[in-house]
Amino acid sequence: MSYGSIEAIKERCKREGIEFWKAVQMEDCSERAVSEESSWKEMTRMWQIMCENVDTYEPERISRSGLVGKEGGLMEEYQKKGDTLCGDFMAKVMTVALKMGCNNACMKRIIAAPTAGACGVLPAVLVPFFKEYEVPEEKMVEAMYVAAGVGQVIANRAFLAGAAGGCQAEIGSGSAMAAAAICHVKGADAETMGHAAAMALKNLMGLVCDPVAGLVEVPCVKRNVGGAVNALAAADMALAGITSRIPVDQVIDAMREVGEKMDVTLRETGAGGVAASITGVEIAERIIQTD
Amino acid sequence: MEVYGIIVADIQTCFVNLKRKERYSSMASIFDILGPVMVGPSSSHTAGADRIGLIGRQLLGRQPQKATIYLHGSFAATGEGHGTDRAIVAGLLGMKPDDMRIPDSFRIAKEEGLDFTIQKKDIRGAHPNTVQMLLEADGADSLDIQACSIGGGRIVVSKLDGIEVNFNAESNTLIVHNQDQPGHVAQVANILSQKNINIATMQLFRDKRGGYAVMVIETDQIIPDSAISWLENLDGIIKVTFLNVSGAEDE
Numbered sequence: 001m002s003y004g005s006i007e008a009i010k011e012r013c014k015r016e017g018i019e020f021w022k023a024v025q026m027e028d029c030s031e032r033a034v035s036e037e038s039s040w041k042e043m044t045r046m047w048q049i050m051c052e053n054v055d056t057y058e059p060e061r062i063s064r065s066g067l068v069g070k071e072g073g074l075m076e077e078y079q080k081k082g083d084t085l086c087g088d089f090m091a092k093v094m095t096v097a098l099k100m101g102c103n104n105a106c107m108k109r110i111i112a113a114p115t116a117g118a119c120g121v122l123p124a125v126l127v128p129f130f131k132e133y134e135v136p137e138e139k140m141v142e143a144m145y146v147a148a149g150v151g152q153v154i155a156n157r158a159f160l161a162g163a164a165g166g167c168q169a170e171i172g173s174g175s176a177m178a179a180a181a182i183c184h185v186k187g188a189d190a191e192t193m194g195h196a197a198a199m200a201l202k203n204l205m206g207l208v209c210d211p212v213a214g215l216v217e218v219p220c221v222k223r224n225v226g227g228a229v230n231a232l233a234a235a236d237m238a239l240a241g242i243t244s245r246i247p248v249d250q251v252i253d254a255m256r257e258v259g260e261k262m263d264v265t266l267r268e269t270g271a272g273g274v275a276a277s278i279t280g281v282e283i284a285e286r287i288i289q290t291d
Numbered sequence: 292m293e294v295y296g297i298i299v300a301d302i303q304t305c306f307v308n309l310k311r312k313e314r315y316s317s318m319a320s321i322f323d324i325l326g327p328v329m330v331g332p333s334s335s336h337t338a339g340a341d342r343i344g345l346i347g348r349q350l351l352g353r354q355p356q357k358a359t360i361y362l363h364g365s366f367a368a369t370g371e372g373h374g375t376d377r378a379i380v381a382g383l384l385g386m387k388p389d390d391m392r393i394p395d396s397f398r399i400a401k402e403e404g405l406d407f408t409i410q411k412k413d414i415r416g417a418h419p420n421t422v423q424m425l426l427e428a429d430g431a432d433s434l435d436i437q438a439c440s441i442g443g444g445r446i447v448v449s450k451l452d453g454i455e456v457n458f459n460a461e462s463n464t465l466i467v468h469n470q471d472q473p474g475h476v477a478q479v480a481n482i483l484s485q486k487n488i489n490i491a492t493m494q495l496f497r498d499k500r501g502g503y504a505v506m507v508i509e510t511d512q513i514i515p516d517s518a519i520s521w522l523e524n525l526d527g528i529i530k531v532t533f534l535n536v537s538g539a540e541d542e
Contacts, residue, residue, distance in 0.1 A: 028321050046325055065372050104331030107374050107394040113325050116334050148321035155319045161442060214369040216332040287372060
């Protein structure tokens with residue numbers, strides 16, 4: 001049985017003297033009846049595809065609705081000028097988040113992590129760090145296990161789909177996964193990763209899913225930036241020794257409660273939030289007319 | 292269930308559902324969390340739509356030359372923006388959900404001689420992400436298939452040649468179309484038993500008593516071609532299809 005709580009993963013780490021990522025891998029091996037080698041190979045493949053996907057971005061390609069596509073290129077140009085408010089590394093993170101969001105909208109290959117709409121958060125947090133600091137690839141593959149482990153607990157205790165729990169379940173979960181993963185890359189222990197995930201998820205709690213015209217474009221592409229920047233901020237807080245007063249499993253439970261209370265118009269129906277704004281409705285009508 | 296030598300009487304009543312109670316829990320594998328690897332933008336509207344096309348192609352037994360595609364509900368409303376139309380056609384051409392050629396599938400269909408039309412249709416009571424396809428190819432029986440995309444790239448086939456069915460095409464699946472008369476379930480069970488093939492789940496459907504019936508049988512092993520052609524030649528058996536998901540390609 002896969003892990004039902006972060007606490008269960010931490011307990012196992014303590015009991016068996018293993019790292020967080022290893023506990024996730026061992027569970028995967030017993031769950032799918034595969035060898036550690038085969039599980040590792042598959043995760044390495046996922047990591048490599050994730051890196052490749054970032055490079056397939058084309059700044060001139062726009063989505064069929066015409067709403068998104070150029071954002072990744074604009075951000076990259078701006079980052080290269082070297083005068084950003086958030087600093088060079090964060091600008092690179094934002095660039096990757098936008099590129100992946102655009103890639104998804106423009107029918108390029110992505111890895112749903114945990115969903116297609118939130119596919120930019122994890123690569124934005126991991127890939128620029130990998131390139132910038134020349135981390136060994138194994139460390140990044142381990143971080144992928146950490147992310148998957150956190151996502152699995154969220155899937156088991158709450159939900160990962162916008163239709164079920166709003167954007168907090170997609171971008172919020174992706175952000176929590178990425179926060180824990182980057183903490184692993186920085187050499188943090190399971191406790192710290194838990195705090196990072198908890199803080200990332202808390203900061204995005206209540207985020208609604210309100211796609212204009214029902215498309216995974218507005219506001220989804222830019223929300224990947226929000227999720228990635230938030231993940232790094234939460235990870236930095238945890239690495240600084242700041243703890244989440246609410247244990248991570250209870251934060252996940254709270255996210256579920258919030259999602260269940262969320263009105264259906266705010267859960268991927270395209271009937272609330274910015275989708276129901278005057279401009280949102282105009283865009284939707286225009287798209288239907290040209291259909 | 293094991294079916295060694297059991298004489299299966301005519302249990303072919305409508306909707307007898309012998310589905311083995313497996314632990315279909317919501318617990319997801321870590322590669323469901325990080326994955327699927329897919330062409331965007333939507334696991335249900337793009338990746339799932341592609342899989343429906345793929346399954347249609349596999350059930351037809353070859354690449355269709357003509358396809359009439361009907362989109363229902365959310366597929367009709369937001370399908371074009373999500374590339375649902377391109378993804379279905381890509382699936383019919385044999386492209387998997389991570390195939391980068393999916394956005395170009397319309398052009399590739401033209402090159403490969405697949406003539407298709409896409410229309411909107413309100414299908415009463417159907418899941419919002421439903422598509423119906425009429426598929427034709429020389430040398431194959433035509434196929435009328437209805438399927439829905441239920442999220443995360445997973446699909447359910449809900450109708451075959453007008454008969455309501457319910458299977459997800461994630462396991463090896465044997466589909467037998469037959470006349471609703473005694474003995475056909477026993478024939479199928481016997482040949483599978485002879486070939487030492489274990490049945491994982493089994494479902495029976497029919498349009499009316501004595502009418503047209505469909506068996507959907509999920510198996511743990513691959514069914515050899517010899518068993519399939521033996522079944523095809525039996526009186527009262529109209530069509531036999533085997534969906535092999537254990538690795539090998541459909542051709």
